[in-house]
Structures are given as C-alpha cells and as structure tokens.
Amino acid sequence: MDKSFTINRANWDERADLHAASPDYQAEIFASxxxxxSGVVRFDLPRLGNIAGLRAVHLQCHIGTDTLSLARLGAQMSGLDFSPASLAQASRLAQRCGAAIEYVEASVYDAATALPPASFDLVYTSIGALNWLPRIDDWARNVAALLKPGGRLFLREGHPLLFALDEERSNELVLRHPYFEHAEPTVWDDDSTYVQTERTLTASVTHEWNHGLGEIVSALLHHGLEISGLEEHDCIPWEALPGQMVLGDDEEWRLRSGRERVPLSYTLQAIRTR
Structure with missing residues (x-):
C-alpha cells in the first residue's frame, strides 16, 4: 500500500501544476x-443544501477548486490531500481569492490524526477520489472519526459499475475490470492527464482500486453512520467513455444513446449516529 501511495503521489504532484494552469480548472475565473x-459543486447544490456556518473538511481536495467553492457557500473549510504540490496550488488559489482555508498534507487514512476528531459538521468527498484508495473500510473509519455526532458525509463519486467498464471500447459497453474491492491494484501507465495541456507526465504509472456500492454502504454502516440518501445519476463530469458520450450544458457527460443502461455516478449522504 505504501508503494502504491508513493507511486500515485508522484503522479498527482506532477499533475498539480498542469491542472492549475489548465482552463478546465478555471483558476482565472475563480480569481476574477x-x-x-466549480461545476462539481454546482451539480451538488440541490442535495448539499445550506452549508453556511458549518465546519467542513474536503478529503482528497487536490488543487482546491471544490474546496474554495464550498467556502464561498459559507462553510468554514479545511482541505486534506497527500500531494504537497496540489496543496501548494490550492493554497495559492485561496490566497488569490481571499479565502481563509486550512490545508493539511496527509493521507486520507491519517485524516483523523492530522485533523481534530469529532469536530466537523460536514465531511465532503468530491468525484474521482475513492478509486485511489486500497481499502474502503479505512476511509469510512476516518470519515466517522472526523464527524461530530449528527454530522454529515456528502459523497459524489463515479459509479463502481462505470469503473468496471472497458473505457477503450468506443461503441459498446463491456465489463473488463473488477467491480468489487480487490487486494491488488489495477495498474495503469498513461502519460496524459484529463485536462487540456501539451505536456506529458513522466510519473505516468498509477494504481487504482474499485469498491462496490454495497461495500461502501456497509463500511459506513459498520462505523456508525446512517445512510440518509443515495441517488444514482446518468452523468459524470468527465468523458469517462470516449466516443460514447456527449457533453451537456451542465458540464456533465452522458451516454450518447441508451442512458438508462448504466449509472455513471452517485451521490451518497450519511449521518454519524454514534
């Protein structure tokens, strides 16, 4: 696991500057x-509700555009990530925008020791995060430990069924990868990233894991959270299946045809009850 985190951290450290400079992350729009x-938080708004005055933490916050968006909605924000280069960009953006956000460098598995436990009204995890974690139970344990009694988890994530599909097929939906959590990572070697950039990555290898929806729900229940909402969506904010998707006005990608065939993302909410 430590080896996988080291490999992934190198990849995300290299992505950070590219993402901050890319128009896809809209840093200049945030500053002006x-x-x-962010488009991610705009999508979340109907389910997120009023968060003004809440103490909140964004786990796996990357360069902080979603974290900043939550701060602009009135939450007292902290952000946690294992990539120092990502946090440097997040801090720079927050300073440019005059936002008082605390950023902490740590693995999400160490979140409850790096941050004060039982002190947050809201734990937020945005899309594209859980697939970097080997064990979902350790994530759920830290979420529960960070929340105050009565505090809420808000998670939107890519659907595990989507992550099991073969993204190299451009004309059909084919299962290729594991759906359930598995000990060994799926290893990728890809020198590109998902934003507009002419540069390629030298730290191109990454390790990823899938986690079934039932495994995620069960882990949260095991650690004392009560599921308060679960909604599956036919859309996702990146072109997850190239050649089979179209981009909507809401900055979400959907299947070009047969949207009813497969969920692409989901929103899960849970309350700490003990």
Whole structure:
C-alpha cells in the first residue's frame, strides 16, 4: 500500500501544476469572479443544501477548486490531500481569492490524526477520489472519526459499475475490470492527464482500486453512520467513455444513446449516529 501511495503521489504532484494552469480548472475565473463555483459543486447544490456556518473538511481536495467553492457557500473549510504540490496550488488559489482555508498534507487514512476528531459538521468527498484508495473500510473509519455526532458525509463519486467498464471500447459497453474491492491494484501507465495541456507526465504509472456500492454502504454502516440518501445519476463530469458520450450544458457527460443502461455516478449522504 505504501508503494502504491508513493507511486500515485508522484503522479498527482506532477499533475498539480498542469491542472492549475489548465482552463478546465478555471483558476482565472475563480480569481476574477468572487461568485464563481466549480461545476462539481454546482451539480451538488440541490442535495448539499445550506452549508453556511458549518465546519467542513474536503478529503482528497487536490488543487482546491471544490474546496474554495464550498467556502464561498459559507462553510468554514479545511482541505486534506497527500500531494504537497496540489496543496501548494490550492493554497495559492485561496490566497488569490481571499479565502481563509486550512490545508493539511496527509493521507486520507491519517485524516483523523492530522485533523481534530469529532469536530466537523460536514465531511465532503468530491468525484474521482475513492478509486485511489486500497481499502474502503479505512476511509469510512476516518470519515466517522472526523464527524461530530449528527454530522454529515456528502459523497459524489463515479459509479463502481462505470469503473468496471472497458473505457477503450468506443461503441459498446463491456465489463473488463473488477467491480468489487480487490487486494491488488489495477495498474495503469498513461502519460496524459484529463485536462487540456501539451505536456506529458513522466510519473505516468498509477494504481487504482474499485469498491462496490454495497461495500461502501456497509463500511459506513459498520462505523456508525446512517445512510440518509443515495441517488444514482446518468452523468459524470468527465468523458469517462470516449466516443460514447456527449457533453451537456451542465458540464456533465452522458451516454450518447441508451442512458438508462448504466449509472455513471452517485451521490451518497450519511449521518454519524454514534
């Protein structure tokens, strides 16, 4: 696991500057428009509700555009990530925008020791995070430990069924990868990233894991959280299946045809009850 984290950290450290410079992350728009929110958080708003005055932490926050968006909605924000290069970009953006956000460098598995336990009203995890974690139970344990009694987890993530599909097929949906959590990672070697950039990555290898929806729910229940909402969506904010998707006005990608065939993402909410 430590080897996998080291490999993945090198990849995300290299991505950080590319993402911060890319128009896809909209750093210049954030800096020029104090009301601007990320597309991810705009999608979340109807389910997120009023978070003004809440103490919140964004786990696996990357370069902090979603974290900043939550701060603009009135939450007292902290952000945690294992990539120092990502946190440097997140801090720079927050300073440019005059946002008081605390950023902490740590693995999500160490979140409850790096941050004060039982002190957050809201734990937020945005999309594209859980697939970097070998064990979902350790994540759920830290989520539960960070939340105050009555505090809420808000998670939107890519659907594990999507992550099991073969993304190299451009005209059909084919299962290729594990759906359930598995000990050994799926290893990728890809020198590109998902934003507009002319540069390629030298730290191109990454390790990823899938976690079934039932495994995620069960882990949260095991650690004392009560599921308060679970909604599956036919959309996702990146072109997860190239050649089979179209981009909507809401900055979400959907299947070009047969959207009813497979969920692409989901929103899960849970409350700490003990």
């Amino acid at each position: 428009d104090p009301a601007h929110l």
